[in-house]
Amino acid sequence: MLQTMPAPLPSSTTDAASKPILQLVGVRKVFGGFAAVEGIDLDVREGEFLTIVGPSGSGKTTLLRMLAGMDTPSEGNITLHGELINDVPPNKRPTCLVFQSLALFPHKSVGENIAFPLKVKGVDPAARKARALELMKIVRLPDNYHDKNVMKCSGGERQRVALARALAYDPEVLFFDEPLSAIDYKLKKTLEKELKDLHRETGKTFIYITHSLEEAMVMSDRIGVMRAGRLVQVGTPEEIYSAPVDRFVSEFVGEVNTLKMTRGPDGAWSSPDVPGRFVLGRPKDGAALSEAFVVVRPEYMRFLGPSESADNRLEGTVYNEYSLGSRIQYQVRVGEKVMLVELSRARALSPGADPNVVIGWDAADAFTLGG
Amino acid sequence: MSDRAKRRSNAFIWSWTAFVLVVVYLPIVCGALASFNKSRYFGFPIKVYSTEWWQKTLDSIEIGMLVRNSILIALLVTAISVVIATFGALAFARYDWRGRRLYQKLILLPIFFPQPVLGLALLLSFSALGIQTSWMTAVFAHLVWIVPVVTLVIAIQVYGFDPSLEEAAFDLGCSRLQVFREVTLPLLWPGIWSGMLFAFLLSWSNFPLSLYTAGADSTIPKWLYAKMVAGYTPMVPALGTMATLGAASLLLAGGVIGMLARRRRLA
Numbered sequence: 001m002l003q004t005m006p007a008p009l010p011s012s013t014t015d016a017a018s019k020p021i022l023q024l025v026g027v028r029k030v031f032g033g034f035a036a037v038e039g040i041d042l043d044v045r046e047g048e049f050l051t052i053v054g055p056s057g058s059g060k061t062t063l064l065r066m067l068a069g070m071d072t073p074s075e076g077n078i079t080l081h082g083e084l085i086n087d088v089p090p091n092k093r094p095t096c097l098v099f100q101s102l103a104l105f106p107h108k109s110v111g112e113n114i115a116f117p118l119k120v121k122g123v124d125p126a127a128r129k130a131r132a133l134e135l136m137k138i139v140r141l142p143d144n145y146h147d148k149n150v151m152k153c154s155g156g157e158r159q160r161v162a163l164a165r166a167l168a169y170d171p172e173v174l175f176f177d178e179p180l181s182a183i184d185y186k187l188k189k190t191l192e193k194e195l196k197d198l199h200r201e202t203g204k205t206f207i208y209i210t211h212s213l214e215e216a217m218v219m220s221d222r223i224g225v226m227r228a229g230r231l232v233q234v235g236t237p238e239e240i241y242s243a244p245v246d247r248f249v250s251e252f253v254g255e256v257n258t259l260k261m262t263r264g265p266d267g268a269w270s271s272p273d274v275p276g277r278f279v280l281g282r283p284k285d286g287a288a289l290s291e292a293f294v295v296v297r298p299e300y301m302r303f304l305g306p307s308e309s310a311d312n313r314l315e316g317t318v319y320n321e322y323s324l325g326s327r328i329q330y331q332v333r334v335g336e337k338v339m340l341v342e343l344s345r346a347r348a349l350s351p352g353a354d355p356n357v358v359i360g361w362d363a364a365d366a367f368t369l370g371g
Numbered sequence: 372m373s374d375r376a377k378r379r380s381n382a383f384i385w386s387w388t389a390f391v392l393v394v395v396y397l398p399i400v401c402g403a404l405a406s407f408n409k410s411r412y413f414g415f416p417i418k419v420y421s422t423e424w425w426q427k428t429l430d431s432i433e434i435g436m437l438v439r440n441s442i443l444i445a446l447l448v449t450a451i452s453v454v455i456a457t458f459g460a461l462a463f464a465r466y467d468w469r470g471r472r473l474y475q476k477l478i479l480l481p482i483f484f485p486q487p488v489l490g491l492a493l494l495l496s497f498s499a500l501g502i503q504t505s506w507m508t509a510v511f512a513h514l515v516w517i518v519p520v521v522t523l524v525i526a527i528q529v530y531g532f533d534p535s536l537e538e539a540a541f542d543l544g545c546s547r548l549q550v551f552r553e554v555t556l557p558l559l560w561p562g563i564w565s566g567m568l569f570a571f572l573l574s575w576s577n578f579p580l581s582l583y584t585a586g587a588d589s590t591i592p593k594w595l596y597a598k599m600v601a602g603y604t605p606m607v608p609a610l611g612t613m614a615t616l617g618a619a620s621l622l623l624a625g626g627v628i629g630m631l632a633r634r635r636r637l638a
Contacts, residue, residue: 070542
C-alpha cells in the first residue's frame with residue numbers, strides 16, 4: 001500500500017479485518033514501449049466500494065480491463081481469493097464489467113438483455129424471465145419494460161438495464177467504467193445514490209472508475225487516486241480530502257489555495273508570492289523541509305474582523321464572488337496571487353462591504369506538502 | 372426565399388429528377404418494347420405487338436439451361452462469397468494485426484481491375500494449370516471479383532458496431548462461438564443480407580468474366596451477347612427483360628424482407 005501515514009479514521013482499521021478478495025502486486029501494462037499502468041499494488045477488500053479516480057490517460061481504464069480479464073498484465077500478479085488470474089479470460093472470471101458505453105445488445109429487448117447471462121448458462125426461458133423480472137424490480141424498472149426495445153429506453157433506464165444484466169451474471173466483483181459520465185447532473189445524483197444502496201443490498205465488491213472525484217466521494221468506501229499509471233494515494237474519502245499525500249491529490253480533490261513557502265536562515269517561513277511570515281502545520285512525513293507548499297481549502301479560509309486573529313493572515317481585495325448554491329466563494333487578490341475563500345451563505349459579506357479585507361487561516365486547518 | 376422562388380426551385384428539382392429517371396429507365400423500357408415486337412427485326416414504330424417471343428423464350432430448352440446455369444453460379448457465388456466476406460470484413464474492419472493495411476488495399480484491388488483483363492488473366496491461369504473451363508471455373512472467377520465487393524459491404528456494417536458489445540458478451544460468460552452466434556452475427560445480419568443480394572445480382576448480371584471463364588457453358592449475359600453478334604431474334608430483348616425483372620423482384624423482395632426484419636427487431 002502506498003499509504004505511509006497511520007490512517008486517522010477508524011474505518012480503515014475495521015476494514016482491515018475483512019480479507020482481500022482481489023490482490024494486485026506490481027501490476028504493469030506496457031503498450032508498445034508506453035507503460036499505461038506502472039507498478040500497482042492494491043488490496044481490494046471483500047464487499048467494499050472502491051473507486052479509482054484519476055484524470056484521463058492516468059491508466060485507470062487499462063487497470064480495470066486487466067481486472068476484468070480483457071487485457072493481461074505485462075508484469076505482476078492479480079489474484080482473486082488467492083488464486084492467480086492474470087491469464088483467466090473474462091468469461092471464466094466471476095467478475096462483470098459495466099461498460100462506459102453500457103454495451104447493451106441493440107437487437108435484444110430489455111428482458112433479453114438482462115437474462116442474457118442466464119441464456120448463456122443454459123437456464124430455461126421461463127426461469128430466465130422470472131429472474132429478469134426480479135432484477136428489474138431491484139433496479140427499479142417497471143415490469144412492462146420486459147419486452148421493450150432497449151434502444152427506446154432513456155439514458156437512466158439503460159443504466160438500470162446494464163446494471164441488472166451485470167447482476168444476472170451474479171459476479172463476486174462488479175466493475176464500472178464511468179457508466180454515469182454521459183448522464184445529466186440531476187439523474188446522475190439519483191443513480192449514484194441508487195448504486196450505493198445497491199452495493200449495500202447486494203454486499204458485492206464494487207470497483208468503480210471515474211474521473212469525477214465528486215462521484216467517488218459520494219459512493220465509495222475507499223478511493224484510489226491514479227496519476228500517470230500509478231496509484232498515488234488510497235484511502236477513505238475523508239483521508240483523501242483532508243490528508244492528501246501531495247499537491248496533485250490535493251488539487252485533484254477540489255479547489256485549493258496553494259502557497260509556496262521557503263524557510264529563512266532564522267527558521268521563519270515566508271512566501272515568494274505574498275508578504276508576511278507564516279506558521280505551517282507539521283508536514284505529513286515530519287521531514288525537516290526548507291521549501292514547502294502550504295495548502296488551504298477555501299472553506300478553511302476566513303475573513304478576519306478587527307478583533308479576530310488567526311495563525312496566518314493576508315491583506316487583500318475582494319474582486320469577485322460566485323454563488324455556489326448553499327455557499328459563496330470569494331476571490332481575493334493578494335498581490336499577484338488569487339486566494340479563494342468560501343463561506344456558507346448565512347455568513348456572507350454584507351453587500352457594499354469594504355472590498356479591502358484581511359483573510360486568515362489556522363495552521364491546524366492547512367496541510368504542508370514537500371516540493 | 373419568396374414563395375415564387377420556392378415554387379420555381381421546386382419545379383426545377385422535380386423536372387430534373389424526372390429527366391434523370393427517364394434517361395436511366397428509358398433504355399430498359401425500349402428493350403421491353405422490342406421484345407413485344409412481332410416482326411423479327413426491331414424498328415420504331417412497332418407495327419404489331421405480340422407475346423410470341425416471350426412464349427418462345429419460356430419454351431426454349433436451351434434458355435432453360437442458361438437460366439439454370441446463371442442461377443446455379445449466382446447461388447454458389449452468394450453462399451461462398453458471404454462466408455469468406457463475413458470473416459474477411461471482420462479482419463478488415465475489426466481486428467488490428469500486422470499487415471492489415473496492406474490487406475485492406477489488396478482485397479479491394481480486384482474491384483478496380485478491368486473485368487475483361489481479369490477474365491483473360493483467369494482464363495490463362497486455368498489453362499496453365501490444366502483446368503478445363505466450365506461453369507465451375509466461372510464461379511471461381513466471379514468470386515475473385517465479387518468477394519471484395521461483398522467484403523466492403525459487410526465491412527461497413529462492422530465499422531458501425533461497437534466492439535464493446537462483443538467484449539460484454541464475452542464478459543457475461545459467452546464462449547467465442549456464443550459471442551459470434553449471439554452478438555456478432557445478428558448485428559452483422561443487415562450487412563450480410565445486403566452482401567448476399569449484391570453477390571447474387573453481380574454474379575447474375577456478370578458478362579466479361581463468364582465470357583472468358585465459363586468455357587462451353589453459357590449464362591444469360593453470355594447468350595445475350597452471342598445472339599447479338601449472330602442470330603438476333605426478339606428472344607434477346609425478351610430474355611434480357613426477364614433477367615432484369617427477375618433481378619428487380621429479387622432486390623425488392625430482399626429489401627422488403629430486410630425491412631420487416633428490422634421492424635420486428637425494433638418493435
